[in-house]
Amino acid sequence: xxxxxxxxxxxxxxxxxxxxxxxxxxxxxxxxxxxxxxxxxxxxxxxxxxxxxxxxxxxxxxxxxxxxxxxxxxxxxxxxxxxxxxxxxxxxxxxxxxxxxxxxxxxxxxxxxxxxxxxxxxxxxxxxxxxxxxxxxxxxxxxxxxxxxxxxxxxxxxxxxxxxxxxxxxxxxxxxxxxxxxxxxxxxxxxxxxxxxxxxxxxxxxxxxxxxxxxxxxxxxxxxxxxxxxxxxxxxxxxxxxxxxxxxxxxxxxxxxxxxxxxxxxxxxxxxxxxxxxxxxxxxxxxxxxxxxxxxxxxx
Numbered sequence: 001x002x003x004x005x006x007x008x009x010x011x012x013x014x015x016x017x018x019x020x021x022x023x024x025x026x027x028x029x030x031x032x033x034x035x036x037x038x039x040x041x042x043x044x045x046x047x048x049x050x051x052x053x054x055x056x057x058x059x060x061x062x063x064x065x066x067x068x069x070x071x072x073x074x075x076x077x078x079x080x081x082x083x084x085x086x087x088x089x090x091x092x093x094x095x096x097x098x099x100x101x102x103x104x105x106x107x108x109x110x111x112x113x114x115x116x117x118x119x120x121x122x123x124x125x126x127x128x129x130x131x132x133x134x135x136x137x138x139x140x141x142x143x144x145x146x147x148x149x150x151x152x153x154x155x156x157x158x159x160x161x162x163x164x165x166x167x168x169x170x171x172x173x174x175x176x177x178x179x180x181x182x183x184x185x186x187x188x189x190x191x192x193x194x195x196x197x198x199x200x201x202x203x204x205x206x207x208x209x210x211x212x213x214x215x216x217x218x219x220x221x222x223x224x225x226x227x228x229x230x231x232x233x234x235x236x237x238x239x240x241x242x243x244x245x246x247x248x249x250x251x252x253x254x255x256x257x258x259x260x261x262x263x264x265x266x267x268x269x270x271x272x273x274x275x276x277x278x279x280x281x282x283x284x285x286x287x288x289x290x291x292x293x294x295x296x297x298x299x300x
Contacts, residue, residue, distance in 0.1 A: 100242030
């Protein structure tokens with residue numbers, strides 16, 4: 001049987017949320033956002049999930065979400081550890097932050113033998129997004145083609161502060177560049193402030209964001225591995241530097257090594273960047289349950 005693998009990146013710290021936001025209950029029976037992600041993924045056809053977590057959270061994950069989905073989908077765990085680095089490198093003693101989303105994929109390298117999808121643990125994407133990714137995984141015929149699911153930027157924001165978003169520059173359905181930015185409301189407008197210190201710019205109704213939902217072939221895994229050393233050569237001593245998926249994608253595009261398509265979803269994104277975001281997610285889940293999109297007891 002063909003394996004359709006979903007990587008769920010759950011090792012990030014939760015400084016702004018104030019607790020381990022990946023397992024903040026949002027459903028009526030204590031379900032996490034991850035529960036709804038896996039439920040939608042199974043419905044779309046995924047049959048394997050890899051959790052990328054911190055070692056100290058292993059028991060907590062297995063006793064909660066792991067137990068709930070046992071028998072419903074194949075589950076594996078890998079640990080994103082500070083010293084899981086290419087040979088010859090060691091994390092500095094003042095490093096506490098995981099090495100970013102690229103580092104999360106690197107952590108799962110031994111388990112990835114075919115194409116895969118990747119998502120954030122604390123983002124609610126909606127069923128349509130998983131169906132889009134599954135269609136790519138089943139029908140893509142090129143090792144150098146990847147897919148991003150795109151959301152209208154205005155559908156991915158928090159009312160409680162800025163959020164990090166990859167603003168996609170797109171031409172004819174193909175990404176030319178992803179600009180990692182802090183995005184939020186300023187004086188009635190939506191303003192993106194690029195992390196590379198390029199000038200801020202105003203977001204329009206047509207602008208699209210990537211929210212770390214991608215479909216990749218194993219060629220991207222090779223890129224993650226091969227580019228990690230160069231990243232560390234420049235950033236090893238920066239305790240806040242992160243090896244990010246969009247940056248790797250940009251290098252692949254600039255080097256004409258990959259074509260990255262984007263397919264937009266009309267779904268609204270939900271997440272818990274800030275603790276006060278949680279009530280919005282809870283209300284959205286309750287609305288979806290009332291509309292019959294999810295059962296009240298998700299796994300029963």
